[in-house]
Amino acid sequence: MSSFEGHIVVERQRAMWNWWASLAARPWAPSLALLALCLAVYLPGVVRLPAVDRTEIIYAETTRGMVERGDWTDPRYGSVVHQYRPIGTFWAQGAARWLAGEAFARDITVYRIPSLLAVTLAVLALFWLGRGLVGAETALIAAALFAVSPLTVLVSQLAIAEGLSLLPATVAMVALARIYTKPDEPLSLALLFWIALGFGILINALLVPILIVATLIALYVMDRDLTWLKRLRPFMGLPIALAIGAWWLIIRSHQDGTPFAGMDWRAFLGALGGAQDMKLRAFPGTFVLAVVLGFLPGTVLIGTAFKRFWDSREQALSRFLLAWVLGYIAYLELLSSKPGTYMVQTMFPALALGVAIVVTNESGLGKRPPWSFFTIWPTYFAALPLVVFAGVYLFTGEVPGLIPAVLIAIIAVLFIWSGRLGWEGQLRRWAAIGVAALALFAVTLLGIVLPSIDRIWPAREIAKAIAKCPAQNAALIGFREPSGRFVLGIPFEQQMPEALAQAVEEKIPTLSIIEDRWRKRTNWTLQSKSQPPLPPPTGCVTAYNVMRGCPLHFRIYSPNPAQPCAVPAAFVCPENTPQTGPEKSGDCD
Incomplete structure (x- = not known):
């Protein structure tokens, strides 16, 4: 193919897929398109995904209790004070719960609404503010890639x-990137930066300040200049940020007397770094791996983007994007004890802008981008979604139904198609098909497949089994995950055999849900109180504790065996169910 013919083909391809630019050029169309994309991708999982143990439910149950008590300055999970969880998240979830009303107090969807709105607005903000950095078309592509990245979708689904x-x-x-790269940005942009910083502290401690400081350190290493920081108007902006974020410390003082009183040094550093803690240090490379797997489809062009920006690091925008990613990933790998699945998303806007710049600058037929994953044969791209879905179904022992099977096949085809487009260098088309592939992947996995697998949601299964039982005191023994408290309304003090024995002794009618591992201990406890052993069960529930990785077998005991509560046919115990027997090994509560 001659260079002239190649140019004609490229121009035809651009004309065929110039709707990225056409859409970006219209006043409200790109914002509405991004809003529709976010709602279509996020809503199915937000609405259909059951409450996910454990962090999400701890947030939701804490908020529910805070609103129920009417004390918006004292978020507690039972008797536990959340010293390391800033108040802003509880206030946002509390507002959603208050607006929804008491009838939805235990509906996890209500507590996810703030996350859904915040992630959607983050996608729109990347487009709105990114236009001033890279142009409307590039910012639109970046926002779309950011929106459908699996780990972006994940935090939109959970009440965290x-x-x-x-x-x-x-x-x-x-905003900081624009101030760094363009000396003539208006004062309003600096104010926006400080307001965002303040709300970041209110919502999640020093996560946002740490991100900013890590980026500034990396920038200083590259250009040895911090004089541009005066364009932030710190003497005017810093008090604004502190006025917003200081509520976190005010609440801590209200609860503790002295903020963070009683915390050791490691716990204090963990509290400053945000709301998540992994207890154990992650192995080296955890956060890099989270970026690689969690930033699809943009992952395939990360290498290309880094190579381009490293070669052009004399340009301000290239330096800033490199510093944003390299500075923060260095902090995470060296110091953070947080889960990679929750911490790397704040780098995704930088990665999305970098990949989008590659897409708009280097799209051309027959020219595969160097340093990309497009050197892999396109058919192999289908392995990514197929491995995920196969893993889910093999783990749970389920067989996909017709609709999920068809959707999974379509997703595999879209992954292959996007890989083919990248192989051919048609990057604008790759971006469009890649966004569609990841969007359908998220909807299928989180909105259809996982919610339909009953056995991985123990609390939901128990709730279905006892739905027709009269409202009464209940005990849940052998399952102490937070979902037992939030979904079923059974406090921790009602989740031990001693509590059941006390209730029986005081002649309080108690519906008992007991896991097989705890049945013998429960009988011993009842007999120690001179009470009869457990009667025959009126229902059985089989489930799986994903948090601990072990099967669960519950039996439901009515307080009055002569008039057992009715359970659906699916939860009727098999005939000749043994009432005694050896305890199963392992601790799965």
């Missing part, structure tokens, strides 16, 4: 602080 903090992190960092 990381979803909410993604908005102030994105606003603060893109």
